[in-house]
Amino acid sequence: MGNSTLLPELISCTADRAPHSTAITYGKDSLSYESLQQQVTALASGLLSLGLQRGERVAIYLEKRFETVIASFAAPSAGGVFVPLNPLLKAEQVSYILRDCNVRTLITSPERLSALQGVLSDCHDLRHVVLTHADCALPEIPGIHACHWNSLLEVPYKRGHRVIDTDMLGILYTSGSTGKPKGVVLSHRNMVAGAKSVASYLENNSNDTLLAALPLSFDAGFSQLTTAFHSGARVVLLNYLLPRDVLKAIENEKVTGLTAVPPLYIQLTQLNWPATVTEHLRYFANTGGRMPRETLDALRRHLPKTKPYLMYGLTEAFRSTYLPPSEVDKRPDSIGKAIPNAEILVLREDGTPCSPHEPGELVHRGALVGMGYWNDKEKTEERYKPLPVHAPGREAGLMLQEIAVFSGDTVRMDEEGFLYFIGRRDEMMKTSGYRVSPTEVEEILYATKMVGECVAFGVDDDRLGQAIQVIATPIDGVAIDVEALMAECRQRMPAYMIPAGIDIRHGPLPRNPNGKIDRKTLSTEWCEKQPR
Structure with missing residues (x-):
């Protein structure tokens, strides 16, 4: 595990110490860490040749594939900001995001670009479209330069803009209560600290194979990449149509770690699990909502030797809590305690700490707290607020304010410090893991x-x-x-x-x-x- 401070260093540090280890697998093909690093560096140079400036946004509208991963790390390697778009989004929703964060470069496939033809004229800041298929004809789009992916990989090396760990790295869009998606801004520090924290409690190592079943536009989905790259593990990219495809991938690729949303786990429990699946799967973890007790029990019957990790997180702070496997039998309804390098507070409306079992708002402080919502001052001030003077960790002599994430979720904490989720304070719906x-x-x-x-x-x-x-x-x-x-x-x-x-x-x-x-x-x- 390297001493990374910037996102692309998660790859380069592992490439330095284990260049021939497999980084990612997609279908029947794989890329080593050395090859992945080379392609990230090459694409970063290509983006710079298009005039990419420090902090400019690069949107990635693709399903899970090699190019999606390479582009997600190449944009920040060049000094830009990556904006992963959920491949399920429709044209109008993609157009809104492209306009909202002033995307200059869009990386997509010819098929997806065709679906966007009717909305691109509204994206006034868009200057470049990069198409992943080398054999496709380049479209003529007024005011937009189109080029092939491969042509950017052939550009001579260019050094990226200088950035530091507190610089903006990416914008992850999640539904907002106003009806329009909100862009959660994350820094290099947020992502790297999150990777190190998650890898530490999941005990990830270079022998692991993680299955990327979640969309990479999800914080938890992208976390499969960052956690694996920090640990020197392998990631298997999967675009599945049926739950059975997930089981087949676990079996065929000898997956050791699976993170998924409860609806998928519910579907998986209804299938027959091959015995070979249980031989390698070291842990399973949930995200995107509470795991139903019946589902957890069914999974544990299928996977008696596999460790369950029950987790809770916010896109605004990446990941907040986890329940160690050793505590699951004792308190299966708990969302656990704070992850490493984070502190979780339960506060009253006046900012004072709640007593044991008293409902209050979950507040997250630490290195994983994001940079606010893009282009939305009002919503940012609602969710990202100064730590109250009465809160633990806030000393009177400190002159600068510390910003924490106020989740809007009501929880309670027991006498031993374990947290229990009560409900969401706003009207957001959480369905199939999506907000x-x-x-x-x-x-x-x-x-x-x-x-x-x-x-x-x-x-x-x-x-x-x-x-x-x-x-x-x-x-x-x-x-x-x-x-x-x-x-x-x-x-x-x-x-x-x-x-x-x-x-x-x-x-x-x-x-x-x-x-x-x-x-x-x-x-x-x-x-x-x-x-x-």
Whole structure:
């Protein structure tokens, strides 16, 4: 394990000490650490030849493949900022992100670029498009220079812009309560500290093989890369269609570490596990929501020798807590304690610490606290705030303020310091591991021009964590064709955002005192009417 301070050094340090070790596997092909380092350096030079300036954004709109990994490390190696885009996003959502963070360079495939043709004219800062396929014809896009990936790899070496560990490294977009995605800004320090922390408690080493089943646009998905590269381990990239594909990959690649969201684990428990899977899988870990007790028990029956790690994290602070495997039998509902190099506080509204078992807000302090939300001062000030004067770790003689992440999640802490999740304080929905804004769903429904009013909310679901439910009213009394509306949703939304159900009501929806549609009341009424 190297003494990395910048993200690209996670690769270069391992390449120096173990150049021929396998870094990543995709399909039947693999790249050694030496080869990966060479391609990262080459692409960084290519990006610099396009005029990439320090801090400029490079968006990556690809499924998991070698180029996705190389580009994610090459952009910061050149001194730029990488912006990973979820491959499930539709054109309008991609366009919003490209515009929001003023992306100058987009790396994508010809097929994905074709789907974006109708929105690129709105992306006024976009100057370059890099296509991954060498044999494709370069499109002519007004005001945008298109080039092939391979042509950038052939550019003579150029030294990247000087950066330090507190410089901006990447922007990870997550749904926001305003309906538009929020860009969480992370520094080199955040990512590297996170890699070292996670690797330490998962006990990762150069003998590990980690399965990258989560999207690399997720903090936990990208963490599979950073943790592995810090440890000198191998990462297997997997774009799976069926849960059975995950089991096959674990078996065929002799995977030792799996991190996934609860909905995938639920599906996996319903399959027959080959005995060879259990021979190599050293641990499994959850992210993106609480692991249902039944699912945890079923996994442990399938994997009696595999260590379970129950985790909790925020994109705004990468990872916050974990429950050691030795504590799972004793307290399976706990989210554990703070990860290494972080402190988790449970505070009252006045900033004072809560007593044992008293509900309060989870506050994260330490090296993993991000740099705020891109281009959103108001939301940044809501979530990233100075540590209160009464909080542990805040001494009166300190003149500079320390910024911590106030999660918006309510938790309690027992007498031994173990944390228990109670609920989310905002209206965000968490489904299939994704954070989804109800307003974002509603805006898309309104865009169909098939509804008069609508409201979206999350309801508890054993498989998804939360399922998205919608209540809508017709326009001027004209009946809503629910099947046609659902078809529009499938056309306009990523799969994880599509409502599980749409109920039709007549007349205006109830309002709260501020004149807004009363989401909470509607959600409560809907749940009370469901059969128990």
